[in-house]
Every structure is written in C-alpha cells, then in structure tokens.
Amino acid sequence: MTALLPATDPDKIDQGLLEMVSRMVSYDAMCGWAVNLVTRFEKHHPELVPLIKRIVCLIPLVHVHNHKDNCTYCFASIYIKHAGHFHGETTEHYWPECNQLGPQTRQMNNGHRQDTLIDHHSDWNWKKVANIEATTLENDVAYAKRLFLHKRAHFQGLSQLYADQVPTWDKMDRNSHVKGPDKEVRCVYRHDQQKVPSQSAIYQFLLYSEAHRKEKADLNAAGLGKVAVFLNEGLNIARLQLELEALVKRNRLHPLESERVQINADREKLRTRISKWRSLQKAQMTSIGDQVLKQSVSKAFADAPESERLFLPSEFSPEERLKFDLITLARAEFQLREGAAFDALRSVRNIVKTLGTIGHEKKTQDYGQMRNTR
Template sequence: MYHKVTLQGKLNLYDFYLATMQKSDNQGRSKPVYRYHKISRCVHQWRHLKIIKRGVALIRLIPFWQQRLVPSQSSVLPAPILGEISQTIGTVSVVLTIRWIYAQFIAVDANFKLKSKNRQIKDPELGSGWTYFVEDTAYTCHVADNPHQNNVTSCGTEFHAVNQANSRGGGDYIASGVVKAVCARHCFVLPNAVGDLQRGERYINTDYIIATYLERCQVHDIKISYDIACKWSINLHSRFATYHEDVDLSALSLTYLVPKFHLPAHGAKCQVQYSFNYTRGVGRTHGETVEQEWAYINLAALSTREMGPGARHAALDDSWGGWNWRKILGLGSLLEKNLLKATEMASKQRQAADDFTATFPRETVRVWRRMVKDWETDAAYPNPYLSNDRASKVSAARLRLTQEETEEAERGNEALHTVSASVFIRAGLELEDQQYALQVASAAKTSTDTQKATLFERRGSLLHQIKKWREVQAIYMPGVFNSCS
C-alpha cells in the first residue's frame, strides 16, 4: 500500500507509519512498539527488489542479441528502445530522407530542488548505477579529479537560474540538486542519465551523464535539447576527447537545440540557430518534457533531502521507475491520439503553406528553398532564417531615449513637460496594448454580471488614462492633437 501511495502522492514513510498507527489506536491510549526503523529498511529492500524484478522482466522481452546491454539498460522503456533496435541494421543502410524516424530526442536539465543534506550518514547504495542514477563511485571520482573544468556561461540569456547556477550549493549539502536526461518525445527518464550536482550546474556533470548514456545508445542521429545548449555544445567534442575517450562524438550526428519556452530569453542568433521550428525532422517537439517530469518528482524533494545518500537514490530511482511504468500504460492511447491529430493537421498545414507560397513569385520561392536546403546540408552556408536587420528591444530603446534626455538636461535643455518625451511614447504604446486586451475581453460571448462590471471598470479606467495622455499629446504632438479634436 505504501509503495503505491508514495509513487502517486510522494507521501513520506514517517507520515504513512503514523497514519497506520492512528488507524489502530487513534486516541493514543496504548504505547505501541516503535518499528519505524525496521519498516524503513524493509521499504529500502522492497524498492531494490522491484528494480531487479523489472529488469529481469524486460530482459525477457528483448531479443537475445540485445541482451549484451549492461544491467542499467534494464530501465530503458519501449519508446526509447524502438529506435535502438531499429538502428541495429546499421546507420549506413538507413536512407537519409527517413533517418529522422530513428532519431533519439534527449532533453537535459538541472533541478536545484532535489538537494541532499550533509548529515554524515553512512548509507551505501544497493545496486549503484543499475537504474537511473549513474554509478556513484566512478562519477564522484571523475568530478573530484576534474574540479577546474569551465562552468556554464550565459549568452545574454535573461534566466536568472543560469546566471546564479554556480552560486548554489555549499557545506550544508552534499548535493545541490541533480542533472537529468529524459526522452524529449515521450518523457521517459533515461537509464544512467541522472547525476548529483556538487555545486551548481557545471559542464562536467552534464557531460558525464550524456557520455554514460551514449556509451550504450545504439542510435546514430541524436537531438539534444538543453536550455544552455548554445554554450554547452561549444568545445563539447574536445571535452569528450579529454575526459570520455570511449565515446566518439564524430561518429554520431548530433543536433543541439534549446527548448521552445526557454529560447525567447536567448539572443537573436540563438533563437534562429537552436530553434526546433527551424530544424528538419523534429516535428512539433518542444523540448520541455523534462519540466513536466520535474513537476512530478519535486513533490519528493522535502523528504528525500533528509535521507542518506543510498536511500535517497533508491527513493528517486523508484519514483522514476513508477513514472516510466505509467508512461508505458498510457503510451498506446497517446500515440493513437497524436497520430489522428497529426494526420488531420498535416493536410491543413500543407494547404495553408501552399496558399501562402502562391503569393510569391516562383523564382523567389525557388531561391529561398535552395538557401534553406544548402543551410540544412552544410551549416557553413548563410542561415536563411537569420534577419539582417538589427532589431532592438523595447527595453533597449527605452534606455537609449532616457540617456538622450539626460544628456539634453545636462546641456540645459529642459523638457517641455514634467512627463518626458520617452515616457509619453511608452505610455502611448501601453495604452494601445490595453485597448487591444479590452477588445479581446469584450468579444467574449458569455460573461457573468461580475465579469461585465469588471469590464466596465476597465473601460472607464482606460478612458481616464487616455484623457490624461491627450493633455500631454497637445504639447509634444500639437498637429495630431488638433486634427483629433
């Protein structure tokens, strides 16, 4: 019962134990025998036996020629396995036009909530490296032997988690979080693809879990989604040649991408070069599946951070095993739903693309398609999706205008109004946004009395703001003001 409850709701064992005691004696009149520590050891053993059971059952389902995989591969689940088995015919024989069918999509991310307190507990792990966490001894030694490897750097990204990653951790924790790789298509947690973070999100941790997984991966075409892929991918081949000689990246076809939600926070060049939307053979993959799994496992963070190292790994591995099992059960209906949706949308999108293409001259379309094909074949060609225009953000334009006004004030040229010209322009743009939002809200067919009252209040407030803005407009734009009057 506890195993099922904790997989679903992440209830810790102590609360479950107290609830069981209260069920038999809710008034607490008698003094029960305290067996919490015994039950804790039983749960630890049960989780380990379940891992072995799942591994043996899966090995029986895999053909004999695939059983050369190490024990940790017993955690691989059907969706990722399909690509590996299909690729055993040899990557050379796979036609380039259909190679995307056998591609492996990997989503990588770090989580700083899954910490582990340094409680000085000697808690050995049962079956280290058999499931999702990498083998602990080799991993710890590798990180300790290479402490000076460069940490992550941002490329103008606005995500504070990246900029502050190296400051996380300390003596109170033996692990500041975990870094993990999942299947970016079906969100299965990959085997030997989770590792503890000692201090922040460093390349050496991410490199190790990727190398450990790639050692056993039989797929040639691999798409790696990572929120800092733009920087992490630089010098990756040289780092692997130094620290992971067993993995030959030059023999693989690697594509580095940034998840769709994280991409807008990157620079303009990254938004084009690492976009899923501009990459052939990825479909509607968004790369954010790893965030979905974080929402599931984060519920266990408060309890696992108090555990010893071995018990923590066992609890997290067990939760990921339960997650993957539920994914298997729902995979059939999910693939059926996606197939029906893809079939319907393919014809619609094809028609929309043809209609849009027909609005341009044939020669122009031919040139554009040649540019795209050349760039997809060889990245050395100019990127056709990268605009030559230097687009400026609103915040950058605001800063530039404010600086100009400050310089004018220093020269003794005072503004015509207490509201400066830059503030006047920005207020006008904000009023336009409010007008559009109000039009969208007004278009709703059904609404309650409360919603209608709120709508009228917003309309009245907007009219008052426009009236005040018009007063300033008469000073900065007298011609427009007179024509509007």
C-alpha cells in the first residue's frame, strides 16, 4: 500500500507521512521469495535495507488458497495488521477477458499474435482511463467511509455480544509464530488440530458426562447417555440415507444390474435399522409421536427408506423445537453434528493430500509414453 503523493518538489514531501505509510508488496509466491529478501539486499544493496525491512509481504487472497495453511496465517491480508480489505488481485482482473484471445491467436504467426494482444491490452487500458472519473480517489474515500461505519457498527455489536470475553481476547498475541518440530504456524486465528472435535469424541464425551454427572437434568425423562446413543445412531442413519440416495441417482443415469441388487440389499438393511431406531425415538421424543405415526401409516416411503424423514431435532424450526420440548436434544445434536463436520473436513484433507502425493510421484517416477499408456 503505497502513499499517494502530490507531484510537487520532493523537498516539500512530508517525511513524517512517508514514515507512517505502510509498504505492502503482494506476489503469488511471496512465501518463498521473502525468505532471503533482507539477506540478499544486505549483500547487494545495503543502502536499501532499512526500507526493505519495513515492507510487509503478502500473498493475493485468491492465490493463497493454493498454498499451505501456514501461508494463510503469515501472508493473507485478512490476518495482517493495517492491510484492511486489500486482496492483491487487481492486476489479474483482466485475465478472464484476455484468456478469450487464446483460440483467436493460436494459429497466428508471432508478429500477428503480438499485435493482436497489444491491441486488446491497449483497449483495456483506454477503458480504464475513460472511466477514471468513476473511480477517483474522492469516490474511493467516500466509499471507504461508508464501509467503515458499517463495519464499525458490526464490530460494536459483536463486542457487546461477547463483552465478557473481550478483555481476555485483548490480551492474546495476534502475531503468527512457528513452533514445534513440525514447524507449523501457531496463532489465535488458527484452530488447534488436536482440539478439533470429532463425532466419535463428542459421543464418548456425552456418554462420560452421563456416567459422572452428579446433578440429573430433565432430558425428556431420559439420561444424557441414552440421548447420545439415540442421536448418534440417528446421524449415522442420516448419513447412510444420503449415500444410498447418491447410489440410486447414479443407477438411474447408468443402470447396472449389480448396483440394482446392491440398492435392494442396502434398502432392506436401512429399513431394519430405522425400525430399531424408532423404538429409541419413541422414548426420547414422545411429543412428536403423532407425526412419526402419520408418516408410517401413509407408507409413502415404504419402498424408499433413503427418503424417509427421521424427525431429528434439527429438522424442526426453533418455534417447533420449543413447542415439542426438543431444546436439550437439539443442543446435543448440534455438538454431534459439529464433530461430524470436522470429520468431513479431515476426510477431504486426507483425500486432497493423497491425490496430491500421487500426482507428485507420477510426475517424478511415471514419465514417458510407455508408463502412461495402457
């Protein structure tokens, strides 16, 4: 973020302003480029070292998502002080338009290709100059003020909502630090992977809480342990329903006899599992018995148990949860679903890492026509 200085005598430039202005440099591979930045300037341009040390290195917000997690907390502008909403991608706004020239210039000779690209670049630059009145500094400042008021109101609302936590948060170090033998970045904005819950861990915690709870709470006349068993099984059944629905849709597009047999077998297993689970639901959610019975009598999903409604607490609106006395059950379900969400994230990360490793090994080991041809 460079200062916008008037074109006047350099001696009249406010040096104090120059000292206050943050200098931020954004580059796609800044995490690698910045490692030896100061060292190399000390060797080749020592007179510029004081200026270089004041530069804050960033990675554009779109590109940083393709980097390691460490880069996000060290180089993404959203975690850098004074960076604001700077995204660093403005220079690449033109690429989607420029990419359309690929098919047109593919078969041109070198001179014609360069002339065509120059013409389109010049047209883009001319449009920016022609529309400069709509993007003046005055308009930008006015918009920044409006945005500031909006963000400040939102920030004040959050501060009031979590007023009891603000003093504790203010004492926390907001800087990123590399700690441990794994050289992973630690900061207040990053979740500790060891503390991220899983559905299994939360399920065991709820069971443990029931076994060691001294004060019994009214949980629809049932203990927390029974609630955990009921909800955990319900979430597992919901997951099986989604998997079976996906299999049915795939078979409709590409019918296979083997898949049809598998679908019938899976439906029978799911139907039996739901039937057993309904007995638990009858004890835990007595207030919705009429709705469950109505669905059962209609037999609308007799042949498609994957579409049958389970009537979990999350399927009801807040008003309905209050009406049917499902608040406590909904809280326990929320905990289990949070763990399930983190389980899904771990699974996605493992898949991405596996595919990335396979791709890397293929590039280094499986090269040539013979190894890539069946």
